[in-house]
Amino acid sequence: MTCFPSLFGRKLDSATQRSAELDDELSGIHNVTFYTYKELRIATDDFSPTNKIGEGGFGSVYKGKLKRGQMAAIKVLSSESRQGVKEFSTEIQVISEIVHENLVKLYGCCVEGNHRILVYNYLENSSLEKTLLARGHNNIQFSWRTRTKICIGVARGLAYLHEEVRPHIVHRDIKASNILLDKDLTPKISDFGLAKLIPPNMTHVSTRVAGTIGYLAPEYAIRGQLTRKADIYSFGVLLIEIVCGRCNTNTRLPIEEQFLLERTWELYERRELVGLVDTELNGNFDAEQACRFLKIGLLCTQDSPKLRPSMSTVVKMLTGEIDIDDNSITKPGLISDFMDLKVRSNTPKAKPESIPTSYNYASSGSYNLDATSSTSAGSSQATMTFTSAYARSM
Numbered sequence: 524m525t526c527f528p529s530l531f532g533r534k535l536d537s538a539t540q541r542s543a544e545l546d547d548e549l550s551g552i553h554n555v556t557f558y559t560y561k562e563l564r565i566a567t568d569d570f571s572p573t574n575k576i577g578e579g580g581f582g583s584v585y586k587g588k589l590k591r592g593q594m595a596a597i598k599v600l601s602s603e604s605r606q607g608v609k610e611f612s613t614e615i616q617v618i619s620e621i622v623h624e625n626l627v628k629l630y631g632c633c634v635e636g637n638h639r640i641l642v643y644n645y646l647e648n649s650s651l652e653k654t655l656l657a658r659g660h661n662n663i664q665f666s667w668r669t670r671t672k673i674c675i676g677v678a679r680g681l682a683y684l685h686e687e688v689r690p691h692i693v694h695r696d697i698k699a700s701n702i703l704l705d706k707d708l709t710p711k712i713s714d715f716g717l718a719k720l721i722p723p724n725m726t727h728v729s730t731r732v733a734g735t736i737g738y739l740a741p742e743y744a745i746r747g748q749l750t751r752k753a754d755i756y757s758f759g760v761l762l763i764e765i766v767c768g769r770c771n772t773n774t775r776l777p778i779e780e781q782f783l784l785e786r787t788w789e790l791y792e793r794r795e796l797v798g799l800v801d802t803e804l805n806g807n808f809d810a811e812q813a814c815r816f817l818k819i820g821l822l823c824t825q826d827s828p829k830l831r832p833s834m835s836t837v838v839k840m841l842t843g844e845i846d847i848d849d850n851s852i853t854k855p856g857l858i859s860d861f862m863d864l865k866v867r868s869n870t871p872k873a874k875p876e877s878i879p880t881s882y883n884y885a886s887s888g889s890y891n892l893d894a895t896s897s898t899s900a901g902s903s904q905a906t907m908t909f910t911s912a913y914a915r916s917m
C-alpha cells in the first residue's frame with residue numbers, strides 16, 4: 524500500500540467537504556492525501572493559463588508547486604462531465620493501491636463542492652505524444668536505446684497491471700499521450716481513470732466502449748467485451764509508433780501511408796519492415812531489434828485476441844528472452860476492415876463537455892468521430908466513450 528506523507532495536505536479524516544455522491548466510494552481509501560481547493564489554487568497561481576500544461580478529454584492539467592516546494596501535475600476534471608466523476612473515483616481507488624516504477628504516482632486529490640481534482644507527481648518530460656510524435660516542441664533526442672527503454676518500461680508497467688495486481692487491471696486507454704516521461708526519460712503509464720478491475724472469476728467485463736480510435740482493439744470496439752487483450756492491442760499500436768516515430772493515423776500523408784498498422788503489415792509481407800524505422804535516427808539503430816519490435820507490434824494487434832501474447836511474454840520478447848515465430852504472425856485486426864471509419868483530420872481538440880458520449884452507427888456503417896483532434900503531426904486523438912449500436916443490439 525502506498526503511504527503519502529501528510530505534508531502534502533490534509534488526510535481523509537480531516538476532509539469535511541466530500542460530496543455525498545462520492546462519500547461511500549472514497550471512505551475506504553486511507554492512503555490518499557486530500558488537498559483543499561485553496562491549496563491547489565495557490566499552487567497553480569489561481570489555475571493560471573501560463574501554468575496549463577495540457578488538456579484532455581476530462582479536463583485541464585496544470586503545473587503547480589505544493590506547499591513544501593514539490594512540483595505537481597494538477598488535473599482539474601470538468602464539472603459538467605458526470606462520467607468524469609465516476610472516472611475520478613475509479614482513478615483514486617486504482618492508483619492509490621499500486622506502486623511501480625513505470626506507473627505514474629498519485630499524490631492525492633481534492634473533492635470540494637463541485638471540484639474534482641487529481642494531484643500527481645510532475646513528470647518533467649511531458650508525454651510521448653508531445654515529445655516524440657509531435658515533433659518540434661522540445662530538444663529530446665530519442666535514440667534507439669532510449670526507445671527500447673521506453674518500450675520495455677511501458678510493457679513492464681502494463682504487465683504489472685495485468686498480471687501482478689489483484690484483481691487484474693485493464694487500463695483501457697494505452698496511447699502516446701498517456702505515457703509520461705520523467706527527467707531520465709523513464710516512461711510512466713498515466714490515466715487510470717478508465718481502468719476497469721476484472722474480478723478473478725471473470726474472463727471479461729462487458730462495458731460501454733471507451734478509449735481512443737486508432738488504439739482500440741476491434742473486438743472491444745464492436746462488442747464492448749473488455750479483456751486485457753484490448754490493452755495489448757493498444758500497446759502494439761504504441762510500440763509501432765515509438766519505433767516509427769509517428770502517429771498511428773496521419774491524414775497528411777499519402778493515402779497508402781496514412782494508417783501505420785496497415786502500412787506495417789504491408790511492409791512485413793514485403794519483408795521491408797526496416798524501411799519503417801524513424802528516419803530521425805539517421806540509421807543509428809539495431810535493425811534486427813527494430814524489426815523484432817515491429818513484429819511484436821503486429822503480434823499484439825492480431826485480429827484474434829487469443830493470438831496476442833500476454834504482456835509478460837511481450838516483455839520477454841522485447842528483451843530477447845523469447846524468440847518470435849514469424850509463422851505465428853497473421854494480418855492484424857483493423858477496425859477499418861469492417862467499418863468505414865471516417866476520421867476527421869482538422870477538428871480542433873474537443874472541449875470536455877463537447878465530447879459526445881454516444882455515437883450512432885449510421886446507415887452507411889460509419890461512426891462520425893467528432894472528438895478526434897489534430898496536432899502538428901495531424902493526428903492526435905482524444906479519449907472518447909461511446910456505445911455502439913452494434914454493441915447495444917447484442
Ligand SMILES: Nc1ncnc2c1ncn2[C@@H]1O[C@H](COP(=O)(O)OP(=O)(O)OP(=O)(O)O)[C@@H](O)[C@H]1O
Pocket residue numbers: 576577578579580581582583584596598627643644645646647649650652653696700701703713714904905906907
Ligand atoms: N503527471 C504529469 N506530469 C507532466 N505532464 C502531465 C502529467 N499529467 C498530464 N500531463 C500533461 O497533460 C496532458 C493532458 O493530459 P490528460 O491526461 O488530461 O489528457 P490526454 O492524455 O492528452 O488525453 P485524454 O483525456 O484523451 O487521455 C498530457 O498529454 C501531458 O502532456
Ligand SMILES: [Mg+2]
Pocket residue numbers: 579700701713714
Ligand atoms: Mg491522458
